[in-house]
Amino acid sequence: MQKSIILTHKEITQKTRRIAFQILESNCDAKEIILAGINGNGFVFCEQLKLHLEKISNLKITLCELILDKKNPLTDIKTSVAKKDYQNKDIVLVDDVLNSGKTLIYGVKHFLEVPLASFKTAVLVDRSHKKYPIKADFKGISLSTSLQEHVEVDFSKENDTVAYLC
Numbered sequence: 001m002q003k004s005i006i007l008t009h010k011e012i013t014q015k016t017r018r019i020a021f022q023i024l025e026s027n028c029d030a031k032e033i034i035l036a037g038i039n040g041n042g043f044v045f046c047e048q049l050k051l052h053l054e055k056i057s058n059l060k061i062t063l064c065e066l067i068l069d070k071k072n073p074l075t076d077i078k079t080s081v082a083k084k085d086y087q088n089k090d091i092v093l094v095d096d097v098l099n100s101g102k103t104l105i106y107g108v109k110h111f112l113e114v115p116l117a118s119f120k121t122a123v124l125v126d127r128s129h130k131k132y133p134i135k136a137d138f139k140g141i142s143l144s145t146s147l148q149e150h151v152e153v154d155f156s157k158e159n160d161t162v163a164y165l166c
Contacts, residue, residue, distance in 0.1 A: 002166070003152075003164040003165070003166050004164065004165045004166075005162055005163070005164060006125070006141070006143065006151070006163050006164065006165045007124075007125070007140070007141065007153075007162065007163035008162060009159065009160050009161050009162060012124065012140070012153075012161050012162075012163060013161075015124065015140030015141065016045070016048050016049060016052055016124070016140065017052045018140070019049060019052075019122055019124075019138045019139075019140060020049055020052035020053045020055075020056060021056065022138045023049070023053065023092055023120070023122065023138060024053060024056060024057050024059070026118075026120060026137070026138075027059075027090045027092075027118065030059060030089075030090040030117070030118075031059065031060065032059060032060040032061075032062060032089055032090070033053070033059055033060075033061055033062070033089075033090050033091075033092060034062045034064050034081065034086045034089050034090065034091045034092070035049055035050055035053075035061060035062070035063055035064065035092050035094055036064040036065075036066050036079065036081075036086075036091055036092065036093050036094065036107070036111070037063070037064070037065055037066065037094045037095070038066050038068065038070075038093070038094065038095045038103055038104075038107055039065055039066060039067045039068065040070075040096075041095070041096035041097075041153050041155055042066075042094055042095035042096050042103075043063075043065045043066075043094075044096070044155040045094055045095070045096045045124055045153070045155070046063060046065075046094040047063065049092075049094060049122065050063055062081065062085075062086075063080075064079050064080055064081040064086065064091075065079065065080040066078075066079055066093070066107050066110065067079065067080070068103070068106060068107065068110070070102075070103050073102060073103065073106035074106075077106065077107070077110045079110070083113070083114050084114075086111070086114070086116070087114045087115060087116070088114075088115055088116065088117050089116065089117055090116070090117045090118045090119075090120075091111055091116055091118070091119050091120070092119075092120045092121070092122050092137075092138070093107050093108060093111065093119070093120070093121045093122070094121075094122045094123070095107075095121075095122075095123050096123065096124050096125065096153045096155075097123060097124065097125045097126075097127065097151045097152075097153060098121075098123040098125070098126045098127060098130075098134075098136050098139070099127050099129055099151075100129055100130060100131040100132065101130040101131060101132035101133070101134040102131065102132055104121055104123075104132075104134045104136075105132040105133075105134045108121070108134065120137040120138065121134065121135070121136050121137050121138070122136060122137065122138040122139070123136040123138075123139050123140070124139070124140040124141070124153060124163065125139070125140060125141055125143055125151050125153065125163060126139040126141070126142045126143065127143055127144075127145050127151060128142060128143070128144055128145075129145070129147060143165070145165065149165055149166065150165070150166040151163065151164070151165055151166075152164045152166055
C-alpha cells in the first residue's frame, strides 16, 4: 500500500494551533472548556489541542476521554469524566479524522444525555464522505478522497506526527 504524506508535523502543529484559537474565539464567554477526545488518535489530538489552548488562554481546560467501540458504537459508551462534571459546560468533541460521521454522531448522542452550555466538534482531517448528518465545527483540512482511500494520522513519534493518504 502506497502512502502519500498529506500533512507534515509542522503543518499539523500549525493547524492544531489554529483550531485552538478558533475554539477559544467561539467560547469567549466560557470559564471552562471540556475537550472530549474519542479514544485512540482522537484523544491524542485532543491532548495536543489542550497544550495549545493552555498557551493562549487562562481558561480551565479539562480533558475527557470518550471510550467507545468504533466498530460497534451501540455498545456502552463511557467517559473518563463523570456526567455531573460536564453538565452545563462547553464541550468540544475531538477526533483525528472525520470519515462517515458514524463515530462522531454516537459521541454526540452520548453527551446529549445531559444539558450542555454548548457543543462543538473538531477534527484534524475532514474527508467529506458523511453518511450521518454531522459536521466538524473546527477542522484542520478538508480533503476530497475516493471511498477506497484511507486517511491515517500517525501520532506514534512525539515530534514527528504525520498524516497519510493510503
